[in-house]
Amino acid sequence: GAVVSQHPSRVICKSGTSVKIECRSLDFQATTMFWYRQFPKKSLMLMATSNEGSKATYEQGVEKDKFLINHASLTLSTLTVTSAHPEDSSFYICSAVGREGQETQYFGPGTRLLVL
Amino acid sequence: EDQVTQSPEALRLQEGESSSLNCSYTVSGLRGLFWYRQDPGKGPEFLFTLYSAGEEKEKERLKATLTKKESFLHITAPKPEDSATYLCAVQTSGTYKYIFGTGTRLKVLA
Numbered sequence: 620g621a622v623v624s625q626h627p628s629r630v631i632c633k634s635g636t637s638v639k640i641e642c643r644s645l646d647f648q649a650t651t652m653f654w655y656r657q658f659p660k661k662s663l664m665l666m667a668t669s670n671e672g673s674k675a676t677y678e679q680g681v682e683k684d685k686f687l688i689n690h691a692s693l694t695l696s697t698l699t700v701t702s703a704h705p706e707d708s709s710f711y712i713c714s715a716v717g718r719e720g721q722e723t724q725y726f727g728p729g730t731r732l733l734v735l
Numbered sequence: 736e737d738q739v740t741q742s743p744e745a746l747r748l749q750e751g752e753s754s755s756l757n758c759s760y761t762v763s764g765l766r767g768l769f770w771y772r773q774d775p776g777k778g779p780e781f782l783f784t785l786y787s788a789g790e791e792k793e794k795e796r797l798k799a800t801l802t803k804k805e806s807f808l809h810i811t812a813p814k815p816e817d818s819a820t821y822l823c824a825v826q827t828s829g830t831y832k833y834i835f836g837t838g839t840r841l842k843v844l845a
Contacts, residue, residue, distance in 0.1 A: 621781070651831050662822065662835045663779070712778045716831050722767045724824075724833060726778035 622646050623715050625727035632703055633735055640698045640730045642713030648693035649715035653724060654686070657710045669696050703734040737762040739825050741836035748813055748843050756808040756839045758823030766826040768806050769833065770799050773820045782808075782821075813843045 622645040632638050642652060651670050655663040667688050669675040675688035685707075687699040696715075700707050710731055714724040740759045748754055760768065767786050771779035783792045785801040792799050796817065798809040808821055820840045824833035 623778075625778075653832070660840075662837045663833075665832060668832060710776075714778075722826055722831060723769065723781060723784050724831070725781060726771070729776070729778045731776070 621717070621723075621725040623649075623713065623725050623727040625713055625730050627730060628728060629731040629733075631733045631735065634704050635702055638700045638703055638732060640700075640711055640713075640732075642696045642698070642715070642727050644694045644715040644717075644725075647715075647717045649696075649717060650693070651716045652690060652696040653714045653716075654688060654696075654698050655712045655714070657712060657729075663712060666698075700732065703732070705734045708732055708734045737825070737827055737834050739823060739834050739836040741821075741823050741839050743839060744837065745840040746842070748810075748841070750814055750843055750845050751812045753809070753811045753813070755810070756821055756823075756841070757805060758808070758836055759805040760823075760825045760834075761804075762825055762827050762834070764828035766828050766830075768801055769824045769826065770806070770808055771822040771824065773822055773838070775820075779822055810841070813841075815843050815845050817841065818843045 624643045626641045654666045666681045667675045667677045669688050669690035671690045677683045690696040712729045714726045742757045770782040773779045783799040788803045796811045800807050820838045822838045823836040
């Protein structure tokens with residue numbers, strides 16, 4: 620149980636294009652999903668928290684117009700990197716929390732983004 | 736300010752050589768402490784959740800313990816397949832957000 624998937628697993632795009640990453644909870648309903656970014660040999664940096672049906676809450680320093688988050692259902696959240704630039708290249712990971720009172724975050728496998 | 740610190744930053748062990756990883760925390764109110772394993776190029780894999788001082792949990796060669804100031808992840812007789820980065824995260828009261836430590840990179844040599 621508690622499986623989270625991400626798609627795509629890796630993507631290469633040209634500078635200026637937009638990229639959408641999907642995060643799905645496969646066997647549970649996720650009341651809250653999180654989006655992280657991870658640099659090589661560094662820990663995870665929280666970008667934003669999303670709750671189904673409401674606007675995402677972004678961490679300080681994260682541009683909400685650059686990283687669009689939509690939590691359309693209890694099993695799907697999407698992160699769109701708009702007008703991507705080489706500095707957006709990174710490893711993006713989502714996580715999901717289940718029912719109220721269930722605190723453990725379950726992580727997806729990550730998406731490697733390379734912007735040329 | 737809430738803070739989580741992991742030590743050592745990196746650790747090399749011979750196969751069978753037991754050791755412990757440390758996660759020290761200072762938070763206003765602890766909701767839970769979580770241990771994850773992360774392999775290169777993959778997302779973190781859940782290992783343990785600890786809620787209160789004195790609590791212990793075990794899984795195969797791993798055992799996690801918790802005090803009011805720190806948590807230890809004990810690895811007994813490790814094998815090369817235990818090589819990974821081990822992440823500690825703390826969740827404070829009133830939020831589901833994690834505060835992550837910087838991780839311990841473990842390498843177990845055959």
